[in-house]
Amino acid sequence: MNGSPVIVGVDGSAVARNAARWAAWEAARRGADLRIVYADATARPVLGETDPAHVRGEVARWLDAAVESAREQAPEVSVAAASVPGTAEKVLIAESERTGLLVVGDRGFGGFTGLLAGAVAVKVAAHARSAVAIVPDVGEPLRFPVTGPVVAGVDDAASAEPVLEHAFAVAASRAVPLHVVHTWEVVGVDLKWLRTRLPEQEVSENEERYVAEVLAGWGERFPDVEVLRFVGPGSPTAELLARAAAAQLVVVGARGRGGVAGAHLGSTSHKLIHHSPCPVLVVRNTVR
Numbered sequence: 001m002n003g004s005p006v007i008v009g010v011d012g013s014a015v016a017r018n019a020a021r022w023a024a025w026e027a028a029r030r031g032a033d034l035r036i037v038y039a040d041a042t043a044r045p046v047l048g049e050t051d052p053a054h055v056r057g058e059v060a061r062w063l064d065a066a067v068e069s070a071r072e073q074a075p076e077v078s079v080a081a082a083s084v085p086g087t088a089e090k091v092l093i094a095e096s097e098r099t100g101l102l103v104v105g106d107r108g109f110g111g112f113t114g115l116l117a118g119a120v121a122v123k124v125a126a127h128a129r130s131a132v133a134i135v136p137d138v139g140e141p142l143r144f145p146v147t148g149p150v151v152a153g154v155d156d157a158a159s160a161e162p163v164l165e166h167a168f169a170v171a172a173s174r175a176v177p178l179h180v181v182h183t184w185e186v187v188g189v190d191l192k193w194l195r196t197r198l199p200e201q202e203v204s205e206n207e208e209r210y211v212a213e214v215l216a217g218w219g220e221r222f223p224d225v226e227v228l229r230f231v232g233p234g235s236p237t238a239e240l241l242a243r244a245a246a247a248q249l250v251v252v253g254a255r256g257r258g259g260v261a262g263a264h265l266g267s268t269s270h271k272l273i274h275h276s277p278c279p280v281l282v283v284r285n286t287v288r
Contacts, residue, residue, distance in 0.1 A: 005033040005080075007095045008070075008103040009088065012062035014140040015105035017069040021142055022135045022279060023103040024070035027077045029173050034074075035099075036066045036081040039091040059083050073142075089120050096128035103133045106273065121273055125282040126254060131166065133281045134273050144248070144278045149177040149228075151247045153240050153268075159253030160214040162283045167251040168222045177226040179243055182211045183236045200233075207231060237268045244276045251281045 008023035010016035020036055027034040038059055063081040070079050084091045096102045104121055125132040138144050152167035154160040164180075171178040184207060211231050219227065230239065244250045252269055272280045 004099045005035040006101045007035045007099045010066040015137045019105040019135040020066040020070045021073040024074035028074040033078045038083045039088045040083045092124045096130040099130045131283040135279045148246045148248045149179045151179045151243045151250045153252040154182050163253050171225045172222045179228050181230045183234045237271045244278050
């Protein structure tokens, strides 16, 4: 295997096992190893036990289950597992230093309790050094689409490049179309065009031109990827969630001007992480 490993954070939940399956699938695509980690700081309170040996046994069982799930999904991938001391947030952010992709489930129990309700996944997506994939709770085994298009939400030029880098690579490797989404809201979210007082038609033409500019050159790099553009006024959250229903992955930037990606993981990214029916990949401004 080549490059840094894909790393997935797990606990004993079905969501975590699905995260391990998805991470193994992605590791196979990348030609990478898979590292499965468990943060043991909250193991005892969750289990309600005082016997350290019993706690260690439960953690070992959970890790074994995650390893088995990963190997069932991608038997060709080399898999390692470890229990790592520390809280979920600290462990995940530290692990992100050694990978290009960190994967978590959107909820669970045990070492990564409260990834959704406690906003740990959002904090990790905002502060991790790597891209972060959040796998939704869709039941076990995997039930979200794995043959649908990849959806990319593009915002400002700085965040668009890493988003497209990841989205084109996934779409090319899986031989699926890429749907590029760019929307704007004149009032309430994106005040850029409200301040300029430009006519609606001119705003639309400017935004269409912007999308054409950020896509320039990608077709030459990935000639086999069919690209469909969805550009227009409206809610970026609603547009991305609607397209996520049939997608295998939604890719957004970690930060943006307030449109698709949202500033500092704003409301759109929060809602995607919480409600997307397919995995969401939040990427950094520097592609690794």
